[in-house]
Amino acid sequence: MNRINEIAFCGYCHDQSLLKASSSGGMARVLIDYYLRNEALVYCAVFANNYHEAKYVRIENVKEKPDIPGSIYFHAKITREIIDAFIEDLGNKKRILIIGLPCDIALFYGICKKENGQSELVLFVDLICHGTIPKTIYDSYLAYIEKRAKASIIKFSFRYKKAGYWLPVYMHAAFENGKVLERQLYLTELGRAYELCLNEGCYYCKYKGDDQRCSDITIGDYRLGNRESEGYNSCGTSLILPHTNKGIEALNCLKGTFVYSRIDKSHAIGSNVSYFESTMETKSRIQFKKNFKESGLLIAVRRSFSLKEYLIWLMPDWVRYSKLLKYILLFRSHFR
Ligand SMILES: Cc1cc2nc3c(=O)[nH]c(=O)nc-3n(C[C@H](O)[C@H](O)[C@H](O)COP(=O)(O)OP(=O)(O)OC[C@H]3O[C@@H](n4cnc5c(N)ncnc54)[C@H](O)[C@@H]3O)c2cc1C
Numbered sequence: 001m002n003r004i005n006e007i008a009f010c011g012y013c014h015d016q017s018l019l020k021a022s023s024s025g026g027m028a029r030v031l032i033d034y035y036l037r038n039e040a041l042v043y044c045a046v047f048a049n050n051y052h053e054a055k056y057v058r059i060e061n062v063k064e065k066p067d068i069p070g071s072i073y074f075h076a077k078i079t080r081e082i083i084d085a086f087i088e089d090l091g092n093k094k095r096i097l098i099i100g101l102p103c104d105i106a107l108f109y110g111i112c113k114k115e116n117g118q119s120e121l122v123l124f125v126d127l128i129c130h131g132t133i134p135k136t137i138y139d140s141y142l143a144y145i146e147k148r149a150k151a152s153i154i155k156f157s158f159r160y161k162k163a164g165y166w167l168p169v170y171m172h173a174a175f176e177n178g179k180v181l182e183r184q185l186y187l188t189e190l191g192r193a194y195e196l197c198l199n200e201g202c203y204y205c206k207y208k209g210d211d212q213r214c215s216d217i218t219i220g221d222y223r224l225g226n227r228e229s230e231g232y233n234s235c236g237t238s239l240i241l242p243h244t245n246k247g248i249e250a251l252n253c254l255k256g257t258f259v260y261s262r263i264d265k266s267h268a269i270g271s272n273v274s275y276f277e278s279t280m281e282t283k284s285r286i287q288f289k290k291n292f293k294e295s296g297l298l299i300a301v302r303r304s305f306s307l308k309e310y311l312i313w314l315m316p317d318w319v320r321y322s323k324l325l326k327y328i329l330l331f332r333s334h335f336r
């Protein structure tokens with residue numbers, strides 16, 4: 001594969017409802033729609049089993065399209081059935097778009113090579129990836145919030161755009177009895193666990209940087225812009241890194257639906273370390289995992305803070321960001 005590694009764009013999709021539903025600028029969603037409307041097949045991950053699981057699915061047309069999720073921070077299953085379908089589609093010389101985590105894309109790319117599939121018919125798109133949490137952590141968190149709400153989950157999002165704003169990142173859960181839980185992701189037990197506990201392989205990920213990836217395009221979050229910058233939208237902006245001519249051609253096809261702006265690549269990825277570096281496994285991460293295995297999620301989260309940090313972390317947002325809290329802390333430090 002001839003690699004083109006110096007080009008970068010930021011951008012967002014024109015369609016406000018697609019943009020709001022996506023995790024950043026909606027690039028994945030726009031690609032999926034474009035491929036389905038042009039008689040190609042799509043393979044991507046979706047939630048399954050009432051948000052308790054995630055798996056890769058094969059989508060044949062727009063009418064059949066399931067609810068495309070934003071970022072799911074645990075690994076989506078790749079079933080034998082999906083691999084067989086992919087091999088069959090390669091054999092039948094179908095045009096395919098496949099979007100997923102870099103390690104998953106490497107697996108599908110490897111299958112394509114092994115089966116002598118025509119890789120020019122497949123557009124491989126991977127995400128910039130910080131890593132995934134063990135599924136057991138997600139299961140514990142869902143069991144905890146379902147127990148608290150006394151009802152089952154009917155909708156879940158790791159990255160909800162509250163009031164249409166991309167940042168800060170909110171987690172959103174809706175329950176059967178009408179209750180809704182909405183909190184900044186990193187102020188929930190799930191977000192804390194995502195900061196502190198990834199799957200083993202994510203600390204030594206092989207699919208970082210430009211050349212180790214098997215994709216034609218990489219997409220991620222673009223957080224460097226502001227209201228005045230071209231290609232930036234406060235409802236979400238994608239960072240788009242094409243690696244091949246096939247990738248650039250696919251992006252050209254989206255011009256009517258997506259607003260692009262060329263940006264400086266080294267600057268853009270310089271602030272997005274997950275593009276080129278694995279997360280480091282630190283002592284506190286190892287301790288968190290041990291505490292989680294021995295005592296469960298809530299205790300592992302509690303032990304990951306000092307008492308003062310924990311009390312601040314527990315506070316509702318209106319207290320945390322109020323001037324009152326600042327004055328109390330200032331007053332206390334003055335008289336210590
Ligand atoms: C685990 C994980 C870690 C990430 N870490 C970073 C990071 O550190 N820095 C960064 O810039 N971006 C990161 N991203 C990517 C970013 O959050 C957005 O997913 C990306 O910018 C695409 O947004 P979008 O608006 O274009 O796509 P959307 O319209 O939001 O679509 C999301 C697409 O991602 C797919 N997807 C979601 N979760 C999974 C999953 N678990 N496995 C396979 N496919 C999945 C969906 O099927 C969909 O096609 C991460 C994403 C994930 C899933």
Ligand code: SF4
Binds near residue numbers: 101132202203205206
């Ligand atoms: S960090 Fe690497 S190994 Fe971990 S989920 Fe992402 S791509 Fe896969």
